[in-house]
Amino acid sequence: MKSKKVGFILTSAALIALISFWALHYLNKSPEKITPDTHVEVKISSTDLLASFIEDESKANLDFVEKVVEVQGLVKEVTFLNNRYTVLLQGQGEYACLICDMDDDEVDQINEVVIGDSITLKGICKGFLMDAILLNCVLVNP
């Protein structure tokens, strides 16, 4: 009888600890982080990605938004503004481009990137204003 009670208390304590650990982990989970191993859901060129948004934004939202997208494109500009490094990839026309907000750990690699380079990066697509926006970007095989 006594051993049953002890078993029940221990099981309950283990369950409470497990739930607390899960809740703590869930509540304090850090924002999305892309690593070289992160599974890519879509592979596409920057020109095709922008063309998709310009042609049918609602459909492109369903196809790309909140997905990990690997994009290949030509570098239009590299900026450092408001403490953020951003790589702008060219679209088809002169105007719209792909804004890639780079992960903080990518600083060294970004310094190697030159305008006109063909690069591949992956990030989380957030949608389209005048340009398409990708956050948490990391360079692929820099």
Added chain:
Amino acid sequence: MKRTILFLLLVLPLSAVFAQSRLIARQGQVSFFSYTSVENIEATNNQAFSLIDIEKKEIAISILMRAFVFKKALMREHFNESYIESDIFPKATFEGNIIDFDTSLPQSQTKIVKGTITLHGVTKEKEIKTTIVNDKNQVVLTGKFSMTVADYEIKIPPIVAGNIAKTIEVTFRIQYAPHEK
């Protein structure tokens, strides 16, 4: 898409002549802060799109709600899915006029921008005090203002009402460069 095109057509240059008086920002910074005794919530968006017509003293800003970055994933999730409903209302916009903006002054000047904010499908008139630094090649707008959550029909469940301030503080810094076209 139609709304975006319509919005941008209102502010985008249609000829090279007009283009010279227009400035563009692709990476404006907009942050908001919610202070309560339970927790502080803070998020930043570094991809605000904006155009200013210097001659007409008109300004337009568009922000993608999903591009706000939070410290915790759960905060982002609640913001997009429960409060702002980013699937239904993916963008927030501001359109307005800079009152008494003296474009010939190179130094800093503080002005009122009068216009309308559309957020969560609700449009409200707003006056925002802004500091404008007008340099030869670029214009920088900075400022801070408050927004009442209830004004924009953002529903906060009673169980978490204590975690979210009724009035949130918004700060912005938008750096413009000459329009490319």
